[in-house]
Amino acid sequence: MRARLLSLLLRASRPPLLWGILTGAACVAAETFIAFALAQVAPSTALNVVYLVGVLVVAYLWGMGLGMIVALASAGVYDFFHVPPLHEVTVFSSWTWVPLLVFLIVGVLVSAAASLMRSLVIEAEERRREADLDARTARLLLRAEHLRAALPVVARRLAQGLGLPFLAIELGPVGDDPRHTALPLTDDGAGIGTLVVPAGLPAAMMRRLRERVVPSLETLLVAARDREAIGNALAASRDELGRIAEEQAALRRVATLVARGVPPTEIFGAVAREMGRIVNADHTAIERYEPDRTVVLVSSWSSSDRGPPPPVGSRRPLRDTGLSALVLRTGQPGRMTVEEGATGELDGWAKDKEITSAVASPIVVEARLWGVTIAFFRAREPQPEGVEERMRDFTELVATAISNAEARDELAASRARVVAASDETRHRIERDLHDGAQQRLVSLGLQLRMAETAVPPDLPRLKEQLSHTAEGLTLVLEDLRELSRGIHPAILSKGGLGPALKMLARRSAVPVDLQVRVDGRLPERVEVAVYYIVSECLTNVAKHAQASLVCVEVDAAGDRVTVAIRDDGVGGADPARGSGLIGLIDRVQALGGTIEVTSPAGRGTTLTAAIPIGKG
Structure with missing residues (x-):
């Protein structure tokens, strides 16, 4: 009931005139009964205020004209029932017309005030609805990923909110159509779009569209356009940063291989x-x-x-029209397409x-x-x-x-x-x-x-x-x-690696546990390298290690020979201090091999070398 009453009070169109006449008559009758009830406790000159209520209601809902008619009717009824002599119209026979005239003037003012209040209330309600519509439109436009895709939805919402059968928003100008009216949307004089509405709308609606809807829509479109541009720029920046990061990671992986x-x-x-x-x-x-x-x-x-x-x-072979030949001639980067004559090279490769x-x-x-x-x-x-x-x-x-x-x-x-x-x-x-x-x-x-x-x-x-x-x-x-x-050693040239190493072990001042697993002869350079590795290590052990035993293992398996020499001496050997180990490192690396020395203090020294046999 309350919602229907509010809808009636805030509706822009007025109710039917017959309803107004009946409502005015009902109000006058009700006010007369109320005045009789109040006559017992209030002076008769104050009862005319009761009749202003009906004037206010009728003037608010049906306008000032019907309100003035109700005011005249209320004055006559008041004169007939409450101004002595009772039950007679005395307005033209005595000085009672003065208060009645005052009543009529007050009634006219009340009618005017009621009409004005109605227009203000309706306008305020329209502004509230427009504000809600603008807020919904702003949410749709500013949350949309793509402005053009959001415009149809926004247009439907605007049409519903404005009570229009049709409304469209286009980015850019539209052609002439007698069925539609085009309202340009601009940003500092530059066109950004067009608002299309049905032709033949009332002047009040057109004024409302031009004065309130179009400016608000222009502001929202500019904001949405700028937001979309910023979003696209950010997306492009993210893509570019991602590309750069991916490229740097790829370059780092390749650079790591180069460094290794x-x-x-x-x-x-x-x-x-x-x-x-x-x-x-x-x-x-x-x-x-x-x-x-x-x-x-x-x-x-x-x-x-x-x-x-x-x-x-x-x-x-290089083709004269090919891309490789172009780079060879210019020494600069280049590009080609099939249409430019690179068909043979492109498809052929x-x-x-x-x-x-x-x-x-x-x-x-x-x-x-x-x-x-x-x-x-x-x-x-x-x-x-x-x-x-x-x-x-x-x-x-x-x-x-x-x-x-x-x-x-x-x-x-x-x-x-x-x-x-x-x-x-x-x-x-x-x-x-x-x-x-x-x-x-x-x-x-x-x-x-x-x-x-x-x-x-x-x-x-x-x-x-x-x-x-x-x-x-x-x-x-x-x-x-x-x-x-x-x-x-002549024995190395004549007898091979095994006898030569056995001779070194016999001549060593420190006992040697020798294990040689070599089948046949190795390339001369490999045998010489292994011999000098063992000889130098045994010499160093005798001079510096204070060891009681040296273990020497030589194993030729596959495409490489591995030498491992371990002692139980004092350790602390450092190739960087200029010992004979530097010469061994150079010799092994010259053959494409690797050598590693581990010599923690107090825990002996271990030398491991691996030499490719094929490079000997």
């Missing part, structure tokens, strides 16, 4: 894979330029099993008929054009301008890896040459000593012995001197032989 010094082939594979994923390529390739105008495929990657690339190591374009970046190693990286794409749209820049970051890592590998190879070759030259020098000195000095000393010793036997018996002192000289010469020969064995 893994083989270049493994780095090439990682670069092809990581670069392909970063630039969203369908295939990637790393090729090396050859002097005969051919390129060799050193690594490749594909995002799917369609169109497998040629095998690694395959060679193909990836075996993928859907490839439409490719982007290449040169690999420059120490100012020398070494090769090229190529990314192949199936997408029809052009690739972004930043693809070459992103590929260049990976090619720089490839160049670093190649440079490091070449430097390592040169260092290893240099070490190998130094070790080989040293071994050759040792071998030549040992051979010269054996074939030259030792033989001459043996010959001199025999001559002295012959001279000793030829001395006459009457010269005993001369015979004694000759004997003493021959014995001294024999001692010198033994020292020379010992020195010769230290320079290059």
